[in-house]
Amino acid sequence: MLKEFKEFAMRGNVLDMAIGVIIGGAFGKIVSSLVSDVLMPPLGLLMGKVDFSSLFINLSGTPQPSLIAAKAAGVPTINYGVFLQATFDFIILAFVIFLLVKQMNRFKKEAPPAPPAGPTNEEKLLMEIRDVLKGKH
Template sequence: MGLLHEFRQFTMKGSAVDMGVGVVLGAAFSGFIDSLVKDILLPPIGILYSKMNFENLHITLNGKHYSSLADAKEAGAVTVNYGLFITATVRFMIVLFVVFIVIRQINRWKKPHQHPLDAMTKKECPFCCTPIPTQAIICPNCSSSLKEESDNRERSGKPILRIK
């Protein structure tokens, strides 16, 4: 009973559900990228290089020449399929670029000074001018004590600039 209960709690947590959704979207995205590379990007490049089909680019290790990769495989020849490697590399670069763009956007959304709700829960350190939580008594960036500075300012009415 305990193991089943823990497993249910794990699957209901946001991170496990998010990971499952990510895997499903990744599989769908992979099919999309495969089609984009094979059907749209590589055919025009192949035409530029005298009607070359990237999937048929190969080197046979037995020294014989075959007109296509399918013919070489049918004959049982051992091949180095560098055309398929080129296709996989282009596919990988596209996926890598898209992941970079997505992570870049997520990081922009996470920056505290850009999120409107964080402005209400942040204050600026008087010493290093970085945003910090309003409840902070020591700045996590410059290690200045904010508690005694606020007490001194309240008593004198003047800002005190002291570097620690």
């Protein structure tokens, strides 16, 4: 069983997938930082100095000054600002992956179509018989 597992784990596809997952996780962190640290602050400024990550709906009857205070008090909240941030992360990540796959497909060389196979020996013999029969008429 150990030998079978080793063969499975050492296949090229499994290693490629593992590397892809690791790089994808790191890339996701870069995109999250791009959205939260570079894109969202100017967008929030344009929308009236709004910090998207602190937007929430308080589900309790007690007023809370901030999302951090509400979480510390254990108050139930709907954190739609965090959701918006995650949505922007996803959209940017999906777009970048789309562009990457599009470029990879562009550079990928397609194999030329195989030339049509010539007639088999049986087909050649049948053609010769056909030609002989045509000549007798």
